[in-house]
Amino acid sequence: MDQQKFPANAFINPSGTNKEGIENFISKALHRIISVISSSETRSPLPGEIDIPNQPIPEESIGDEQLIDHLETLLLSSINPSHPGWLPHMDPPPTTASLIADFATASVNNNMLSVEMSPAFSRLEQQVVRKICQMFNLGQKASGVLCSGGSLANLQALAVARNKKLSTKEGGIQELPKKPILFASKVAHTSIQKAAMILGLGQDSVQPIPVDSDSQMITEELEAAINQAKNDGKLPFCVVATAGTTTTGNIDPLEDIGSITQQENLWYHVDAAYGGALVFSNSHHDKLAGISKADSITFNPQKWLYVAKTSAMVLFKDQDHLVNSFKVGAPYMEQDEERINLGEISLQGTRHADILKLWASFQHIGRKGFQQLIDQSYQLTNLLHDKLKVIDCIQLASTPKMNIICFRGQPKWITSARWDEWNKGLQEYLLENHKIFFSLPTYNDSKWLRTVILNPFVNKQSINNINQGITSYIRKTQ
CATH class of the missing domain: 3.40.640.10 (Type I PLP-dependent aspartate aminotransferase-like (Major domain))
Incomplete structure (x- = not known):
């Protein structure tokens, strides 16, 4: 019989003969994954260089350690929704219970x-x-x-x-x-x-x-x-x-x-x-x-x-x-x-x-827990809305009905033809200098900045940081 070409821990043996090896493999992988997510705040909300392993289908197993290294590389090349500055879309960090349940x-x-x-x-x-x-x-x-x-x-x-x-x-x-x-x-x-x-x-x-x-x-x-x-x-x-x-x-x-x-x-x-x-x-x-x-x-x-x-x-x-x-x-x-x-x-x-x-x-957080998360989103959205509406050159698309704020700068010191460019510059400035990322959708034929106050680790200081970033960009471009 040919020698087995796949690793002994490629499958969980139903008789339990490789249980220790499986636990070791999964434990190492989980440790690395949790380390990446737990250090999210030290990195940007968006990845810098995208690094993709260059051998999609190897002829033979690359082994546990190299596989885990590749997993870490791919995670570090992904968006970083756990970062409190990740505010562009309706894509939050997932509940821990949902990660365990998915496994x-x-x-x-x-x-x-x-x-x-x-x-x-x-x-x-x-x-x-x-x-x-x-x-x-x-x-x-x-x-x-x-x-x-x-x-x-x-x-x-x-x-x-x-x-x-x-x-x-x-x-x-x-x-x-x-x-x-x-x-x-x-x-x-x-x-x-x-x-x-x-x-x-x-x-x-x-x-x-x-x-x-x-x-x-x-x-x-x-x-x-x-x-x-x-x-x-x-x-x-x-x-x-x-x-x-x-x-x-x-x-x-x-x-x-x-x-x-x-x-x-x-x-x-x-x-x-x-x-x-x-x-x-x-x-x-x-x-x-x-x-x-x-x-x-x-x-x-x-x-x-x-x-x-x-x-x-x-x-x-x-x-x-x-x-x-x-x-x-x-x-x-x-x-x-x-x-x-x-x-x-x-x-x-x-x-x-x-x-x-x-x-x-549902079992882990409960309805009241989700209620608190939703209500907290509203409180922080209202706080940011109150700060934005008193900035002279900021125009709000509408009064927020949920935890989404859509706004744009319309600075009087430049022509309206350059407003889209100015807002694109604000998006880039916030990311590069404050690790805050907003999306830049087209709305009513113009570029607007959109923030979704969804991340559970956003707090009042986060809102203050957003406000400071916007006002500093305004001063910089005047």
């Missing part, structure tokens, strides 16, 4: 395709999802599934909406007598357009609705657009509202939009990928008033609940709509009348058991 689920490698292949995790997912449905007040018939990100959640929600409202599950959209139309605000997430394209509706089936100065959908414009579409011989079937716009963090008037969809008999989807976390805060959950009218909701715990990626879900007010308008039975899977195989009602078949890291985070 645990990988170790048993169950498949969320069916109850047979993930008996515990399938049941756990449905239990947790139904509890979250209750928090959104969706009613006793509500349910949903986890999926790999908000874009997939929006796609599945719109697929169910199309099939339910247009009866296209069997015959498809080619049998429709009129062009189907859905409505979303002009600042809705781009995944709505992607979904329309994938679903065969076409991007031009997404009717953009104007927004007000706070980037909230104008309901009068929505009503007018629905009526115009019907007058033009088109077929309105869905309205998408947003609870937490990407650039400014604003929330559409959910209650009013819900009433319009009920009057017009349209499917109501709320993209609450970010803002859905507010149901965990007694102080701020009322900002989602009206979300209980939704037929479907996208929610991403990987954002404001700090769960390691991916952790996202799509929820439905009536599970029957999900099952009847989407389910495709797989003949190779055992059928259980009492328990649905999640792969049959999800876009994804084979799927990682992401539910465990969400469940573990």
Whole structure:
């Protein structure tokens, strides 16, 4: 017999013969990983030189030590979300419990395709999802599934909406007598357009609705657009509202939009990928008033609940709509009348058991713990907002409704044509001199700085540092 070509600790032996070697390997790797993350504040939020090991597939094992060295190199070449100056996006440091749970689920490698292949995790997912449905007040018939990100959640929600409202599950959209139309605000997430394209509706089936100065959908414009579409011989079937716009963090008037969809008999989807976390805060959950009218909701715990990626879900007010308008039975899977195989009602078949890291985070932190994190984000956001609004040359895009502030400098000592350049310079100055990183999105055809006060290690001193950095750049450029 040929000599074994792979290391003795390549797999965990079920008889326990290599247990000591496995523990040693994992212990060394964990020590190195934790050391990198625990020293995050000594490095920049963004990596400097990107160092990628240059041998993707070696002929033979490189050994434990070199593998761990390579892992460390790749971590040091990655973004550094644990740094308190990492404030550009909705990508926080993950909960410790979600890291442990991710390792645990990988170790048993169950498949969320069916109850047979993930008996515990399938049941756990449905239990947790139904509890979250209750928090959104969706009613006793509500349910949903986890999926790999908000874009997939929006796609599945719109697929169910199309099939339910247009009866296209069997015959498809080619049998429709009129062009189907859905409505979303002009600042809705781009995944709505992607979904329309994938679903065969076409991007031009997404009717953009104007927004007000706070980037909230104008309901009068929505009503007018629905009526115009019907007058033009088109077929309105869905309205998408947003609870937490990407650039400014604003929330559409959910209650009013819900009433319009009920009057017009349209499917109501709320993209609450970010803002859905507010149901965990007694102080701020009322900002989602009206979300209980939704037929479907996208929610991403990987954002404001700090769960390691991916952790996202799509929820439905009536599970029957999900099952009847989407389910495709797989003949190779055992059928259980009492328990649905999640792969049959999800876009994804084979799927990682992401539910465990969400469940573990809930167990470890608790609802009150998440409430404190959310409320703390609001307090610090308000503090920064108060400091920014008294700086003469700073313009705020809108009044913050969550923990996102979008602003730009409009210094009078240079021409307006150079304002974008000035704001780009401020972004670079803060990173180079203060280890603070903001994103620089295009909003209303101009460059704006965006900060997301999400990192749990941001404090009042961090806000003071941001303010000092901005004011020092202003003095420097005058």
